[in-house]
Amino acid sequence: MAYQDLREYLQALEKAGKLKRISREVDKDWEISAVARVAFQNIPEKERPALMFENVRGYDIPVVVGVLGGSRAIYALALNTRIEEIASKWAQAQKNPLDPVIVNTGPCKENILTGNDVNIFQFPVPVWTVGEDPGPYLTAPFVVTKDPETGIRNVGTYRCQLKERDKLGVWINFVQHGRRHVEMNNARNRPTPVAIVLGADPTVGLTSVSRMAYGLDEFAVAGSLRGKPLELVKCETCDLEVPAHAEIIIEGEFLANTLEKEGPFGEYPGYMGAEADSYVMKIKCITYRHKPIYQAFLSQMPPSESSCIRGIGREMGIYKHLVHDLRLPVKDVYLLESGGSSAYLAISIKQEHEGQAKHVMWAAWSVDPTLGKFTVVVDDDIDIRDPFALNWALSYRVQPHKDVQIIHGTPAVRLDPSQASEEVPQLDTSRRLSSKMGIDATKKHRYPLVALPPKEHLLKVREQWKEYGF
Ligand SMILES: Cc1cc2nc3c(=O)[nH]c(=O)nc-3n(C[C@H](O)[C@H](O)[C@H](O)COP(=O)(O)O)c2cc1C
Ligand SMILES: [Mn+2]
Structure with a gap:
């Protein structure tokens, strides 16, 4: 069912326990920004609500923040769907x-x-x-x-x-x-x-x-x-x-x-x-x-509402092109929020032949050539949304002299402060070109077995975890 307007949607958020009403009086010129920031810093993503400032000093108009991108769960609610859909x-x-x-x-x-x-x-x-x-x-x-x-x-x-x-x-x-x-x-x-x-x-x-x-x-x-x-x-x-x-x-x-x-x-x-x-x-x-x-929208320092909504939208665009248009064996696409959902792109694939990771990178960059200044392609056993797993793949599936390519002269994200010093205006031509690092972190040859206890042992221990006194 479609939401008719913002109001109907806010009711749905509230019903789902995803709207926090703040009735204390707040100042719009400093406090709303700071309260929203602390909410993003303090509340884990999965629990983070949207915020409704009901009492803004000097106004009888409430301010809502985070209602589209307080979290992935909120984004899914905005689309009236589940995260997986x-x-x-x-x-x-x-x-x-x-x-x-x-x-x-x-x-x-x-x-x-x-x-x-x-x-x-x-x-x-x-x-x-x-x-x-x-x-x-x-x-x-x-x-x-x-x-x-x-x-x-x-x-x-x-x-x-x-x-x-x-x-x-x-x-x-x-x-x-x-x-x-x-x-x-x-x-x-x-x-x-x-x-x-x-x-x-x-x-x-x-x-x-x-x-x-x-x-x-x-x-x-x-x-x-x-x-x-x-x-x-x-x-x-x-x-x-x-x-x-x-x-x-x-x-x-x-x-x-x-x-x-x-x-x-x-x-x-x-x-x-x-x-x-x-x-x-x-x-x-x-x-x-x-x-x-x-x-x-709350933007500025990630994680923010901006990094959530831009990230999901852009991941979808890249995923659609790779999977639906090009039929590449892509499992997941993730623009890391620490990269402002722009600079750092990770893609997992079930590689069918040598060199396919490179095809995947080029295809991803072709969707939006400003995204993925760092782009890492990994095998599908790696959960790219888990930074630990991603860094593990980078650590032991990459030889920098063979598996890293640097591409010069690519369109830039002009807001990337590594691009030019602060005095250089946003539209200055020196901000127009950037470069990319593509890292093929897939396994390029037969690998030793992973050093973990057998799966059934781990499963068994997980099932009886409490019995160990934890
Ligand atoms: C919170 C937020 C703020 C944004 N601010 C700007 C902005 O100031 N200037 C800009 O060019 N794009 C900005 N964007 C990105 C554009 O909205 C986005 O690229 C969008 O696709 C533009 O629509 P268009 O492709 O139809 O031009 C912002 C995105 C978000 C989520
Ligand atoms: Mn458009």
């Missing part, structure tokens, strides 16, 4: 998108503000890396634009700095689809109509942060994920459509050929991301539901 659910949805339907009106139109009434500061938007970020940031904006030639919609999540009551700075990196739209319009010196969705049915956010093929409408994939077309309404001031049941919609345009300083911003590798020359969004209209709920 996440991959196939994504693969199915991308293969069979379900177009949204346009309806006349919806709750997101309950309040409509235009002209001088527009004020983005009326919402409790937190400051994340206090003392370093220049101000509050929207971290869970679902940014809707259209290809000016085909009219095909795109939805992506790009950080937004609150600058003035009607002005945002939006950083969209060079591979993103939203950027393509802005640049197509810039070439004609035209502004780009844009609508930002804040708080919606969870499939909207999950598709917004996951990379799809260009031209695939994220709202259609969301429809397929939820098993029911999304209902969209027309924007008030531009030719875009947004989810009718969204909490808050910010309408406006990216000014043509206009860049302004934005950032620095605490980013997902766990470091400050440099200041950037970013797009400028002029806000023309804000619509919202009665008693809106403000949704944010």
Whole structure:
């Protein structure tokens, strides 16, 4: 069954014991970030709840954090599925998108503000890396634009700095689809109509942060994920459509050929991301539901909500390509959260012939050439989600002079601070190229037997473990 909106989904989270309501008054300018951080540091992933700050000083709007990526279990709930089914659910949805339907009106139109009434500061938007970020940031904006030639919609999540009551700075990196739209319009010196969705049915956010093929409408994939077309309404001031049941919609345009300083911003590798020359969004209209709920993602230092949701989405994309398109014998794909779900990729395979591990690496890099700066391919007896097992494979199935390849001049993750020093701006060309290390950690020849007691002995001892007095 599809969740109709964020509210219905929050009820489901609560029922599953995965929503922690915090009724104590909190300050949005330092405390929400710190409480969310301590929750991610203190509570083991399996038990971690989403957070609802019900009492934000100076506002009567609650803030929710971690509702899509507090943990893998929460992510599965957002998709209304089990952890083991996440991959196939994504693969199915991308293969069979379900177009949204346009309806006349919806709750997101309950309040409509235009002209001088527009004020983005009326919402409790937190400051994340206090003392370093220049101000509050929207971290869970679902940014809707259209290809000016085909009219095909795109939805992506790009950080937004609150600058003035009607002005945002939006950083969209060079591979993103939203950027393509802005640049197509810039070439004609035209502004780009844009609508930002804040708080919606969870499939909207999950598709917004996951990379799809260009031209695939994220709202259609969301429809397929939820098993029911999304209902969209027309924007008030531009030719875009947004989810009718969204909490808050910010309408406006990216000014043509206009860049302004934005950032620095605490980013997902766990470091400050440099200041950037970013797009400028002029806000023309804000619509919202009665008693809106403000949704944010926790990013910055991993593990975070960002590393959880980006990791799962990207692993799925790579897994689908390797297994469904190329029929490679891949068992599991994992972007380690310590690598910000970007830098460090591990893949396990049941190797059919020599050299296949290399094929797997190249194929994985072809899905997204910025991912997997370190890519390790292991045999299927290794659980790549267990760092101990992964490091054991690296330790004794690799000869560096034979099994490691370094590839130069690959597209870079510009937020990787090893790429350039802090003073170099995000869009500087020196940040464009990186390199990769591919490590074939599969067994390349016959191996000695593993030095462990026989399986049946271990099983027996496990069964009667208590009898040993533990
Ligand atoms: C919490 C979070 C914040 C993100 N912030 C940005 C950002 O500021 N700029 C950016 O280009 N991508 C950002 N991303 C990544 C994009 O959302 C992601 O690559 C998405 O696929 C972009 O959509 P698109 O491929 O349709 O452009 C962020 C992802 C997450 C999960
Ligand atoms: Mn896209």
